[in-house]
Amino acid sequence: MPILHPDxxxxxxxxxxxxxxxxRDLLGPYVGSVITSGELGLxxxxxxxxxxxxxxxxxxxxxxxxxxxxxxxxxxGLSVSALNGDPGIYSARWAGPEKDFTxxxxxxxRLLGDCEDRSASFICVLALAWPDGPVRTFEGxxxxxxxxxxxxxxxxxxxxxxxxxxxxxxxxxxxxxDKHRISHRAKAFEKLLAxxxxxxx
Ligand code: IMP
Numbered sequence: 001m002p003i004l005h006p007d008x009x010x011x012x013x014x015x016x017x018x019x020x021x022x023x024r025d026l027l028g029p030y031v032g033s034v035i036t037s038g039e040l041g042l043x044x045x046x047x048x049x050x051x052x053x054x055x056x057x058x059x060x061x062x063x064x065x066x067x068x069x070x071x072x073x074x075x076x077g078l079s080v081s082a083l084n085g086d087p088g089i090y091s092a093r094w095a096g097p098e099k100d101f102t103x104x105x106x107x108x109x110r111l112l113g114d115c116e117d118r119s120a121s122f123i124c125v126l127a128l129a130w131p132d133g134p135v136r137t138f139e140g141x142x143x144x145x146x147x148x149x150x151x152x153x154x155x156x157x158x159x160x161x162x163x164x165x166x167x168x169x170x171x172x173x174x175x176x177x178d179k180h181r182i183s184h185r186a187k188a189f190e191k192l193l194a195x196x197x198x199x200x201x
Contacts, residue, residue, distance in 0.1 A: 013037045013063035013073035015044050016092075018156025023074065025180060026189045030196060037063045037071075052076065052089055052125040053137050060129035068131050072192075076124035076184060078158045080108060080146060082117040091158065102150070105161045109148050118146045120162065124184040126192050136195060140187025155179060 010031045012023050015038035024034055037044070045062040049055035052075045059073035077091030087094040087104065094104040112118065121143045129135045143165050150160030152172025159172035164182055171179050180186050 009033045009035060009069065011035055011037060011040070011063055011067050011069040011071040013042075013059045013071050016156075019074055019076075022176070022180070022183075022185055023072070025176060026186060030193055037067075040067065042066050047075070047089070049075075049089070052123055053127070053139070055089060056125040056127035056137060057129070057135050060127035060135060064129040064131045070131070071129050073127045073129070074124055074185065074188075075127075076122065078108075078120055078122055078162065080112070080120040082115045082119075083108070083111055086111075088123075095157075101157055105150055105158060108146060108158075108161065112146065120144060120146050122158075122162065122184040124188045126188045128192065128195075136192075138188045138191035138195075140184040140189070140191070142182060142184045142187065 010027070010033070012020060012034055014020050014023070014036055020036045020038070027034055042063055043066065045058055047055045047058065049058050056073045056075035059075065060071045063073065064071035075089070077088050079085045079088050087108070094107060095101045096103065121141050124140045126138045127135055145163050146161050147163050147170060148161065150172070151170045152160050154174065154176060155172040160170050162171050163169065164171065171183070
């Protein structure tokens with residue numbers, strides 16, 4: 001399996017600035033330079049997959065084919081147990097075209113009603129695609145609890161209503177460096193970096 005050459009520029013297939021910021025923080029020390037498909041003005045493919053993995057592969061393949069670069073995509077979302085895993089792969093879509101996450105968080109709160117089970121997980125699947133074909137995927141997950149009302153101003157998306165297990169603050173109340181130590185994205189990146197830093201075979 002090929003590995004990324006240290007001089008090679010990595011394309012991150014996202015138009016989401018919150019995600020791009022976290023990925024830059026996580027990859028910064030390991031990759032020469034990072035550019036996003038949003039910055040390059042590449043098309044945003046329709047997410048037609050039925051799983052995080054299918055969507056991550058679809059986005060990485062599309063960005064890599066369009067640019068001729070090695071491309072990394074992240075498909076991620078919040079899975080709420082009592083809502084049968086929703087919003088799941090529809091996490092971004094629940095916020096609508098205006099990307100209104102206050103509305104999306106309120107929807108979770110409304111649907112949960114007085115249900116006692118508040119357990120949820122953030123899931124992240126990373127896909128790394130080379131223009132000549134191979135794709136590798138890496139999954140990370142963090143379990144936690146949905147809280148109400150939303151708390152904190154840091155982070156993005158559903159961070160204000162998610163308290164990771166073992167902590168008393170939401171992701172949005174944590175310093176980014178603290179979230180990066182435990183998040184679903186950080187766990188997926190640990191697996192990815194193990195591959196990027198392995199000797200070529
Ligand atoms: P997609 O992977 O582009 O389909 O979008 C994933 C969506 O899941 C984001 O827009 C956020 O709403 C949500 N999400 C994924 N990761 C996080 C996170 O770390 N914090 C908060 N929300 C997240």
